[in-house]
Amino acid sequence: MRTLTCLYVGLLALLVGAGSALAQPEFDQVERGRYLAVVGDCSACHTADPAKPFAGGFRIDTPFGALLGANITPDVVTGIGNWTFDDFQRAMSEGIGHGGKRLYGAMPFTAYTKMTQQDNRDLWAYLQTLQPIANEVNTNQLPFPFNIRTSLLVWDWLNFDQGEFKPNPMKSVQWNRGAYLVEGPGHCGTCHTPKNPLGGDKNSHFLQGNNLGAWWAPDITNNDHSGIGLWTEEDLISYLRTGVNRFVIASGPMAEEVEHSSQHWHNADLKAVAVYLKSDKIQQPAPQALSADDSRMVAGKAIYFDRCSACHNSAGTGEPNIFPRLADNPLIRAANPTSLVNVVLAGSRAGSTASRPTAPAMPSFAWNLNDEQVSNVLTYIRNSWGNAAEPVKPAEVQRLRKNLQP
Structure with missing residues (x-):
């Protein structure tokens, strides 16, 4: 009897082991797909509730006009x-959905077209495991x-280059992986590349900054003046992992991206x-x-020392990981000051990450600084302590202030 019991237990173990071995590739595929959904931050556009x-x-x-993210549950x-x-x-690589319906560029198939078919299979496998939710959406x-x-036939012809990512044989495996992530599933250019009048990417200015309404997605090319040229690879990794580095604290849409994706x-x-973003220096x-x-500098300096210096210090050096550095900061020198104006008017709270769960915040100054005062203090900041940039106009502040009002 003992021998039969041992034999039964051994046979059962073999069957369970065989079953696990057979199930493992499927599990791995779903897990790879789940990771790709995080890399692509799919929930950002496809989750309202x-x-x-x-x-x-x-x-x-x-x-x-407005578009609504589609229901992508099964x-x-x-x-x-x-x-x-x-x-x-076909939706991912061609921008054509079920039944031949053409997709708008807000669904970044112009980047996803670079994804490998295997990555799409993995992502598809993960989506099939989601809880089906009945939610009718008129996108x-x-x-x-x-x-x-x-009309998207013309849009695609002018703005869309279909094709899977092709590795550069002159670059390292690591560089090519970075290029694939940035240009493909990470679709960084969707926010950071300026758009033409039709809303398509200006690929000749890839990653050189773009307006997102109340925010400016900054230049993330490797130039010293307004990009990430002064950042080290470690600065960039820290920013994507924690939302903080020695230059800046993520806010607005980027804080959400760090919180839900890159961390x-x-x-x-x-x-x-x-490695990819820091590889080619741009002058x-x-x-x-x-x-x-x-x-404007005289007036702005007075406002700065009255309202800003307590946190950012008299020399604009800030406090590491708490209050951003303003001195010699490329993001302060951005060609478009929209994000700076928005932060001063509306305030801001950084994203919360696993490594930095307590997010620092900046208060709103819309209630006690008028348009000219905001423009002057930002003009002073953008032209002090090693910074140099175009003055901020009161009309720019006025436009954003109107958008803040309910």
Whole structure:
């Protein structure tokens, strides 16, 4: 009897082991897909209600009107439950969804086209494991004539280059991995590349900064004046992992990206992205700083020492990891001051990450600084302590202030 029991237990162990071995590749594929969904920050556009993950409805405001993120749960009626993998592959690589419906560029298929078919298979496998959620979403909220999808034939012809990422044989494996992540699933150019009048990427200015309404997605090319040229690879990795480095603290949409996406990336992938972004030095001429006796500088200095210096210090050096450094900071010198104006008017709170769960914040000054005062203090900051940039105009402040009002 003891022998039969041992034999039974041994046979059961073999069967369980065999089953686990057979199930492991499927589990690995789903896990790879889950990671890709995090890298692509899919939830940012496809989750409006945290109680309904990936069920769509998130509003995306474009210069042409609003679009809503689609339901990508496997619900048969309102999601992608009746799609095949081929439908999904075509949406990712061609921008054409189920039934031949052309997708708007707010769904960044212009970047996802670079993803490998295997990565798309893994992502598809993960999406099939999601809880199906019935949530009807009318994605197209655009006014006429932009709501006519046949017009996208022309848009695609002008703005879309289909094709999977091709590694550069002259570069390292690590560089190519970084390029793939930035240009493909990470779709960094969707926010950081300036757009043409039709909303397509100006690829000749790849990653050189772009306006996002109340925010400016900054230049992340390797130039010293307004990009990340002064950052080290370690600075960049720290920023993507924690939302903080010696130059800046992430705020606005980037704080959300760090919180929901990049803090969860594998260390090797963060390193690869840093290697790629820091690989080619870009020379950019720096403007001349305004004279210290310029009336805007004089007025701005008085406001700075009254309202700002307690946190950012009299020399603009800030406090590491708490209050951002303003001195000799490329982001302060950005060609577009929108984010700076928005932070002063509305205040800001950094994203919360696992390594820095207590997020520092800046108060709003909209209630006690008028448009001219805000423009003067930012003009002073942008032209002091090694910075040099165009003055901020009161009209720019006024425009953003109106957008803050309900």
